[in-house]
Amino acid sequence: MESSGDERSLRDDEAERERLTRQMYSQLRYPSLDPQHKASYENHRLLIYRLLGIDPTTFFQGKIILDGGCGTGEETMFLASLGPEKVIGIDTSDGSLESARNRAKEAGIENVEFRHASVLDDKVFADGTFDYVSSLGCIHHTPRMRQAFDNLCRMVKPDGYLCTFLYNSFGHFLYNLECDWLDRVAGDDIDERIRLARRYLDWRRGTSFRREGIPSSWDARLFDKYAVLYRDSLTLKQLLGWYQEQGLEEVGSYPMRFGDMIAAYRAHSGDEMQSIRGVVARVLSPLATTSSGSRRWVWRRRVWMQSLLFLLGLYDYGGAFRVLAQKQAKE
Numbered sequence: 611m612e613s614s615g616d617e618r619s620l621r622d623d624e625a626e627r628e629r630l631t632r633q634m635y636s637q638l639r640y641p642s643l644d645p646q647h648k649a650s651y652e653n654h655r656l657l658i659y660r661l662l663g664i665d666p667t668t669f670f671q672g673k674i675i676l677d678g679g680c681g682t683g684e685e686t687m688f689l690a691s692l693g694p695e696k697v698i699g700i701d702t703s704d705g706s707l708e709s710a711r712n713r714a715k716e717a718g719i720e721n722v723e724f725r726h727a728s729v730l731d732d733k734v735f736a737d738g739t740f741d742y743v744s745s746l747g748c749i750h751h752t753p754r755m756r757q758a759f760d761n762l763c764r765m766v767k768p769d770g771y772l773c774t775f776l777y778n779s780f781g782h783f784l785y786n787l788e789c790d791w792l793d794r795v796a797g798d799d800i801d802e803r804i805r806l807a808r809r810y811l812d813w814r815r816g817t818s819f820r821r822e823g824i825p826s827s828w829d830a831r832l833f834d835k836y837a838v839l840y841r842d843s844l845t846l847k848q849l850l851g852w853y854q855e856q857g858l859e860e861v862g863s864y865p866m867r868f869g870d871m872i873a874a875y876r877a878h879s880g881d882e883m884q885s886i887r888g889v890v891a892r893v894l895s896p897l898a899t900t901s902s903g904s905r906r907w908v909w910r911r912r913v914w915m916q917s918l919l920f921l922l923g924l925y926d927y928g929g930a931f932r933v934l935a936q937k938q939a940k941e
């Protein structure tokens with residue numbers, strides 16, 4: 611069937627935006643974490659997996675893993691260090707893949723491989739190829755988040771796991787407003803978006819930014835936030851619905867509980883604990899009981915946490931959430 615002119619033009623717009631996204635992430639390779647902070651990063655990640663309810667030191671052993679949208683490969687390599695048989699990282703940014711390959715080579719990691727492929731490509735791996743699929747911060751930057759999600763689920767083996775980290779519509783309330791404004795005044799012009807973002811939205815200019823508990827480049831944050839042309843988000847309830855429709859049952863979610871948030875806040879405050887954040891973290895410490903497991907958001911708790919984090923200077927911390935779920939084997 612012939613496609614209409616409108617459909618063709620929508621497809622062309624989409625292809626052009628995907629090209630700009632690839633180009634942007636090839637120039638600004640994300641997250642490009644400084645290897646000097648590897649130990650803090652790994653501690654932070656171990657904590658997060660424990661909060662999701664698994665023991666990361668044994669859970670990944672012998673598994674075949676996919677990291678969908680691996681960027682510069684930090685998580686891919688971290689997973690590779692936890693004893694799996696193999697981890698494959700895929701991404702559409704050649705620049706990021708180049709960094710990832712170089713880092714893996716320098717570190718002498720052998721059970722990892724990086725390939726240029728899209729999370730939207732339903733031919734790239736057969737159904738049920740992986741024991742564990744991880745996709746952190748990627749599919750909300752594609753034009754069809756739901757299609758990408760379904761494709762990730764397809765590649766998980768029965769009894770296997772999918773872990774996603776996705777933008778939270780509620781936590782991203784302010785951010786979504788900022789981006790709506792940028793869309794209106796700058797459209798797809800990435801240079802202009804960044805110019806405006808630096809001028810009007812970069813209100814913590816010059817201060818350090820911590821990502822996953824370690825210092826990261828401020829530019830990385832600015833580009834990843836304001837230059838990407840696709841940035842979808844959803845509520846936890848919607849995401850849990852998607853998992854359910856695909857036959858995956860939630861194992862754990864984060865950040866969900868007050869104690870989890872405080873533990874994360876402590877991790878974000880760094881080891882030195884000397885800043886104002888450090889003092890606040892120390893005062894809050896007794897509230898951070900570390901029992902794992904998940905609890906779904908209830909409205910009051912969500913507003914409470916978001917306000918608290920806003921006051922503590924982590925206004926977008928609840929801006930994304932992580933859900934780990936297991937595929938139920940068919941009877």
Ligand SMILES: C[S@@+](CC[C@H](N)C(=O)[O-])C[C@H]1O[C@@H](n2cnc3c(N)ncnc32)[C@H](O)[C@@H]1O
Nearest residue numbers: 635641679680681701702703728729746747748
């Ligand atoms: C915000 S970065 C996240 C990187 C890494 N997973 C992390 O958590 O730091 C998003 C990544 O998704 C990649 N990406 C965007 N669209 C993609 C697609 N369709 N398939 C695979 N990767 C994609 C980008 O190139 C970029 O490296």
